[in-house]
Amino acid sequence: MLGLTLAAQIWGRPGDVPVLALHGWLDNSSTFDLLAPHLQGCELVALDLAGHGSSSPRSPDAAYNIWEDVGELLEVAEQLGWSRCNLLGHSRGAAIAMLFAAAFPERVDKLVLIEGGVPVLGTPGEAPATLARSFRERQALRKRSGRVFADRATAIEERAQGFTKLTTAAAEILARRALREVPGGYQWHADQRLKGTPEVRLTREHVRAFIAAVQAPVLMVLAERSPFGHTELYKEMIAAFARIDLVRLPGGHHLHLEGAEAEIGALVRRFLRASG
Numbered sequence: 001m002l003g004l005t006l007a008a009q010i011w012g013r014p015g016d017v018p019v020l021a022l023h024g025w026l027d028n029s030s031t032f033d034l035l036a037p038h039l040q041g042c043e044l045v046a047l048d049l050a051g052h053g054s055s056s057p058r059s060p061d062a063a064y065n066i067w068e069d070v071g072e073l074l075e076v077a078e079q080l081g082w083s084r085c086n087l088l089g090h091s092r093g094a095a096i097a098m099l100f101a102a103a104f105p106e107r108v109d110k111l112v113l114i115e116g117g118v119p120v121l122g123t124p125g126e127a128p129a130t131l132a133r134s135f136r137e138r139q140a141l142r143k144r145s146g147r148v149f150a151d152r153a154t155a156i157e158e159r160a161q162g163f164t165k166l167t168t169a170a171a172e173i174l175a176r177r178a179l180r181e182v183p184g185g186y187q188w189h190a191d192q193r194l195k196g197t198p199e200v201r202l203t204r205e206h207v208r209a210f211i212a213a214v215q216a217p218v219l220m221v222l223a224e225r226s227p228f229g230h231t232e233l234y235k236e237m238i239a240a241f242a243r244i245d246l247v248r249l250p251g252g253h254h255l256h257l258e259g260a261e262a263e264i265g266a267l268v269r270r271f272l273r274a275s276g
Helices: 066-080 092-103 124-141 152-160 168-178 204-213 232-240 261-273
Strands: 008-011 017-022 042-047 085-090 108-114 179-182 185-188 218-223 244-249
Touching: 017 066, 017 092, 042 066, 066 092, 085 092, 092 108, 092 204, 108 261, 152 168, 152 179, 152 185, 168 179, 204 232, 218 261, 244 261
Parallel strands: 017 042, 017 085, 085 108, 108 218, 218 244
Antiparallel strands: 008 042, 179 185
């Protein structure tokens, strides 16, 4: 794909209901390892997005703006031969899925958003400073390779206590495709540039326009302990979808990896079976 190799895990069989699954920031396709067995009847293609898991990083001059993932998702759909499919996204992956469904409504049958769907927003007034910060951070981050942990257990615990906290067991699952043994210990594999500020952030008005362009029915699953699901921004954006089923379940941001996978799987199967 234009010099970029994206890895994936696949569950199900060709001819089953096509579903492209997109993980969250600094996660990987193993975020769906527990949910996938509950999606019987689906051909689930879960990507390691660029710079994550077993996928290659972008070129040294490239950035990790969220809309670039949208273009790469289009390339993946073309290579799979899927003129239409369903999208399933978690966190940042949910935001990518929403943007794709808005930009290419003719290619998306249904949209499942778990703990996400709205990218981090900016304002027009912040744009000059955001652009400058992005380029300064990119220069610094491209020289870094990530922290090396003396032992595996410490690396797992660091991930569990990260920006979006999760259980040690869930961190172990994510480690399957991302934690690598290196000289001196263990290192989480992710392009460090992913930690930088994007060049431009979409505004509230941009995101409302994208949501208005989504034609597919939407299933949104939010955790009761969601870090953002109860905010005024999310309430506003949820209300803007033309067709949305909203379900709140017990748990935190990674609830699909922490015990709610069977319930979420049942919800998704029922949603995908429902007509229009």
